[in-house]
Amino acid sequence: MWEKRPVLLLLLATAAILVGTIVTMVLPFFWVNTEADAIAEVTPYTALENEGRDIYVREGCNNCHSQLIRPLAPDVKRYGPYSRSGEFAYDRPFLWGSRRGGPDLARIGNKYSDEWHYRHMVDPRSMVPETNMPEYSWLNDAKVDAAFAVRKMDVLGFPYTQGDITALEGKTEMDAMVAYLQKLGTDLPRTGKAADKAKGLRKAEENPLGGDPAAIAEGKDVYAGNCAGCHGADRGGNIGPELAPGDFEDDELFDTIADGLPDDGMPGFSRLGRDRIWKLVAFLQAE
Amino acid sequence: MERVDYNDSIVKGFVIWSLVWGAVTVLLGVIISFQLVMPELNFGPYLTYGRLRPIHTNAGIFGWGIGSFFAALYYIVQRLSRRRVWSDGLARFQLWFFNATIIAAAVTLLLGFNTSKEYHEMEWPVDLMIVILWVIFSVNAFMTIWKRREETMYISLWYTLAALVGVAVLFLVNAGAVPVSLFKSYSIYAGTNDANVQWWYGHNAVAMVLTVPPLAVFYYFLPKAANTPIYSHRLSIIAFWSLLFMYLWTGAHHLLWTPVPDWVETLAMAFSIMLIAPSWGVVFNGYLTMNGQWHQMRDNYLIKFFIAAITFYGLQTLQGPLQAVRTFSAFIHYTNWVPGHIHMGTMGWVSMVMFGAIYYMYEKMYGREVYSIKMANMHFWLVFIGQTLFSVSLWIAGVQEGIMWKAVGADGSLTFTFMDTLISIMPYFWIRSLGGLVYLAGVLLFFYNIYKTARPGAAVAQTA
Ligand code: HEM
Ligand code: HEM
Numbered sequence: 001m002w003e004k005r006p007v008l009l010l011l012l013a014t015a016a017i018l019v020g021t022i023v024t025m026v027l028p029f030f031w032v033n034t035e036a037d038a039i040a041e042v043t044p045y046t047a048l049e050n051e052g053r054d055i056y057v058r059e060g061c062n063n064c065h066s067q068l069i070r071p072l073a074p075d076v077k078r079y080g081p082y083s084r085s086g087e088f089a090y091d092r093p094f095l096w097g098s099r100r101g102g103p104d105l106a107r108i109g110n111k112y113s114d115e116w117h118y119r120h121m122v123d124p125r126s127m128v129p130e131t132n133m134p135e136y137s138w139l140n141d142a143k144v145d146a147a148f149a150v151r152k153m154d155v156l157g158f159p160y161t162q163g164d165i166t167a168l169e170g171k172t173e174m175d176a177m178v179a180y181l182q183k184l185g186t187d188l189p190r191t192g193k194a195a196d197k198a199k200g201l202r203k204a205e206e207n208p209l210g211g212d213p214a215a216i217a218e219g220k221d222v223y224a225g226n227c228a229g230c231h232g233a234d235r236g237g238n239i240g241p242e243l244a245p246g247d248f249e250d251d252e253l254f255d256t257i258a259d260g261l262p263d264d265g266m267p268g269f270s271r272l273g274r275d276r277i278w279k280l281v282a283f284l285q286a287e
Numbered sequence: 288m289e290r291v292d293y294n295d296s297i298v299k300g301f302v303i304w305s306l307v308w309g310a311v312t313v314l315l316g317v318i319i320s321f322q323l324v325m326p327e328l329n330f331g332p333y334l335t336y337g338r339l340r341p342i343h344t345n346a347g348i349f350g351w352g353i354g355s356f357f358a359a360l361y362y363i364v365q366r367l368s369r370r371r372v373w374s375d376g377l378a379r380f381q382l383w384f385f386n387a388t389i390i391a392a393a394v395t396l397l398l399g400f401n402t403s404k405e406y407h408e409m410e411w412p413v414d415l416m417i418v419i420l421w422v423i424f425s426v427n428a429f430m431t432i433w434k435r436r437e438e439t440m441y442i443s444l445w446y447t448l449a450a451l452v453g454v455a456v457l458f459l460v461n462a463g464a465v466p467v468s469l470f471k472s473y474s475i476y477a478g479t480n481d482a483n484v485q486w487w488y489g490h491n492a493v494a495m496v497l498t499v500p501p502l503a504v505f506y507y508f509l510p511k512a513a514n515t516p517i518y519s520h521r522l523s524i525i526a527f528w529s530l531l532f533m534y535l536w537t538g539a540h541h542l543l544w545t546p547v548p549d550w551v552e553t554l555a556m557a558f559s560i561m562l563i564a565p566s567w568g569v570v571f572n573g574y575l576t577m578n579g580q581w582h583q584m585r586d587n588y589l590i591k592f593f594i595a596a597i598t599f600y601g602l603q604t605l606q607g608p609l610q611a612v613r614t615f616s617a618f619i620h621y622t623n624w625v626p627g628h629i630h631m632g633t634m635g636w637v638s639m640v641m642f643g644a645i646y647y648m649y650e651k652m653y654g655r656e657v658y659s660i661k662m663a664n665m666h667f668w669l670v671f672i673g674q675t676l677f678s679v680s681l682w683i684a685g686v687q688e689g690i691m692w693k694a695v696g697a698d699g700s701l702t703f704t705f706m707d708t709l710i711s712i713m714p715y716f717w718i719r720s721l722g723g724l725v726y727l728a729g730v731l732l733f734f735y736n737i738y739k740t741a742r743p744g745a746a747v748a749q750t751a
Binding site: 003004006009010013014016017018019020021023024025028029031032033037054056057059061062063064066068070071072073074077078083084085087088089090091092093094095096097098099100101102103124125128130131133134135136138148151152155156240255266 | 305322323324326329331332335336337338340399400401402403404405429432433438439440444445448449451452453460465467468471473474475476477478480481482483484486487491508528531532533534535536537538539541544545546547548551554555558574617620621625681692693695705706707709710716
């Protein structure tokens with residue numbers, strides 16, 4: 001009978017496709033982005049980061065890079081703790097991707113220094129000789145449009161200050177891209193194992209900040225925030241050994257801190273960045 | 288029997304333009320496949336992999352896929368309704384608007400106006416054009432069917448009508464976005480919700496675009512070309528309704544092991560496996576139609592295309608459900624296995640069935656045999672071999688990636704870096720590119736054959 005009535009067929013077909021649609025597409029809205037999966041530490045993107053995110057979308061980086069770590073051992077080992085729903089609450093659009101032509105970027109933030117990213121984006125092969133990632137050097141030439149950025153922040157409803165917007169003046173698309181990459185996955189507190197990052201990071205044998213009292217003072221703060229738990233508030237040692245001045249050369253210290261000693265329970269701290277590690281070294285070598 | 292003055296010029300128009308976009312698709316496919324092995328072939332800012340890949344996929348799905356479906360559906364709907372298309376003017380307008388839309392899509396994507404959602408990358412103004420295009424087609428197709436002179440609608444018309452509503456619902460819901468400017472918008476859904484809506488759309492674009500219309504085409508042209516009725520009417524009824532009902536539950540099989548709620552993933556997995564039944568319902572119906580006619584595989588080049596197509600479809604709908612199983616997904620998701628799957632569907636199933644349909648329609652519309660059957664046979668073998676090289680090499684690459692990504696040493700640390708794996712699959716990328724070139728050669732031969740079939744003399748018989 002429906003074979004003779006096109007309108008009836010249309011109505012029945014619509015009904016048939018709406019059942020699965022309602023159950024698997026509409027109902028999940030009651031599970032997702034609710035209080036149950038919200039994560040308090042997750043913050044919206046800043047104006048600069050959001051610009052970077054839009055460039056990421058424009059350039060189609062998602063065609064090669066996923067941003068989703070599955071709760072599977074190989075994923076977690078390689079890329080860090082698995083992704084949780086609340087981490088994406090501000091993502092419009094989502095950028096999970098469906099291919100890994102390149103590594104997952106969900107937790108790329110702080111994995112490398114800014115410098116590494118600037119160089120890698122301009123010429124990926126200078127950092128990773130056999131990579132097939134395209135070059136994005138022209139991002140250095142284009143400036144972000146501050147007025148447009150404000151409109152976008154308004155549409156998204158993300159908070160910003162006048163200062164954030166003035167800070168956009170003169171920033172290149174590359175600055176925005178790197179700011180975005182460095183934000184990814186950093187909302188959640190994390191201790192990760194690191195591997196051999198020091199080489200790209202250190203760039204000097206001797207501590208450029210050695211003996212500088214301001215650097216020593218800052219290094220002390222970094223130490224208190226990051227190292228005291230394992231090495232003791234007075235550096236006298238706890239589960240980690242005592243850290244006395246003069247035990248190491250500057251560059252050895254730097255490498256140990258940046259790369260960690262993963263097999264021996266010493267996490268890598270390359271995510272602290274070159275500057276702060278040199279400050280730590282200055283602090284550890286002082287007195 | 289009364290002769291009807293069918294509008295064939297609209298069919299020819301859509302065939303020609305879909306072939307143009309098909310050529311763009313395959314050419315871009317070959318180019319991006321080379322960019323993956325020779326990154327110096329990226330010429331920023333416009334001609335990089337990240338910008339060209341969406342043009343390849345959208346030219347494939349919308350330009351070649353939908354364009355050729357428009358051609359075949361106009362052919363089929365008129366004949367099964369035994370009347371001329373409802374509005375010639377609207378059909379003509381649709382052809383030009385179709386090309387305008389595809390050009391707008393290609394240009395805006397090249398310029399980087401991109402929403403990032405797969406198969407829905409176009410920004411909102413182009414989305415609007417696609418909506419208008421679809422409404423025009425729907426009205427014209429529906430009105431033709433409404434005023435038909437044949438009371439009972441044949442199977443192909445059911446699939447056509449289902450595609451009309453299916454595409455409309457999916458596209459509109461997934462398009463939800465707030466514009467910031469003419470070329471920038473933000474999704475109204477966020478994060479995990481956005482992902483779930485997108486893959487409800489994405490998988491059902493596969494259903495409503497890459498499955499339902501080509502099935503309409505298959506159901507019409509296989510019996511026509513073989514000159515036998517379809518094996519079972521009853522089987523086609525069951526397969527039709529169960530396919531429509533089940534497909535919409537399965538979107539989350541693209542999102543296994545993600546933060547999408549577990550029960551949604553489990554439903555997707557279960558329904559994906561159940562989908563084998565309606566999919567293979569059609570496959571069996573096709574095979575059994577050929578009962579006693581298998582010699583036509585040798586004698587009739589058209590049958591080769593249709594049977595190869597439905598066989599690829601059958602393999603595709605076994606492989607797909609396998610990929611939808613959590614444990615297997617854990618292994619192959621994100622790897623090159625998936626493009627292997629995709630191209631068996633697009634280059635094998637969809638393109639093969641459309642090649643056959645276009646040959647058939649050209650023979651009928653011009654009232655003569657195809658220019659060269661030998662060339663058509665060569666076309667068949669080139670695309671068959673090209674497709675096989677493509678998919679098989681990527682399945683091997685995908686399995687290798689899966690193994691290497693999860694390999695761990697005695698101390699529990701990962702054995703291979705990401706780059707170790709990438710370097711090890713490069714040879715398979717080269718084979719894929721080679722397969723692409725072979726396929727391209729087949730497609731060029733096809734164009735030439737079609738051109739020659741259409742060219743000599745004036746139109747002979749406008750009706751069939
Ligand atoms: C010679 C023929 C072709 C070649 C060489 C080719 C090449 C490629 C390449 C290199 C990719 C990217 C895969 C990746 O993500 O790693 C791709 C993706 C894709 N192609 Fe093709 N392609 C060809 C034909 C076609 C045709 C005819 C269609 C459609 C009708 C098509 C539809 C697609 C789709 C939908 C994707 C997206 C895959 C995904 O989402 O992962 N391709 N193709
Ligand atoms: C029963 C039928 C099918 C099922 C259950 C199925 C299942 C799947 C699954 C699970 C994936 C995701 C793979 C992954 O990323 O891990 C996938 C991807 C895909 N399939 Fe199928 N498939 C089916 C039939 C088809 C057909 C007939 C086509 C026609 C061309 C097709 C085209 C695609 C495309 C284009 C993608 C890529 C989506 C992306 O960009 O990630 N599939 N399929």
